[in-house]
Amino acid sequence: MTKGRKTSFDERVEIVQYCIAHDHNYAQTAAKYQVSYQQARSYTVKYEAGGIEALRDRRGRTKPLEEMTELEKLRAENRILRAEKERAEMEASFLKKLDEIERRRG
Secondary structure, X not given: OOOOOOXXXXXXXXXHXXXXXXXXXXXXXXXXXXXXXXXXXXXXXXXXXXXXHHHOOOOOOOOOHHHOOHHHHHHHHHHHHHHHHHHHHHHHHHHHHHHHXXXXXX
């Protein structure tokens, strides 16, 4: 059994084309491209369900603003505001500590 490996977008497209051309033979495709059976099957199923763009690796990327729903936009704004508040609180705490240290010296 072959372990899975990282593949580029172009490799995934090539894997899917080969798999479809060979009657969805996932085992043969996995062996030829040195990927796991599950990867070969997954890429083919994704392609058949969502087209070539479904093969892109979108992990770790945020949605563009125009694709977000109103709720998602509000949640994103809420996260930003919380981060800004936390930063301001840390800054105020730091300044208090600095002032305390300076008073002790002088």
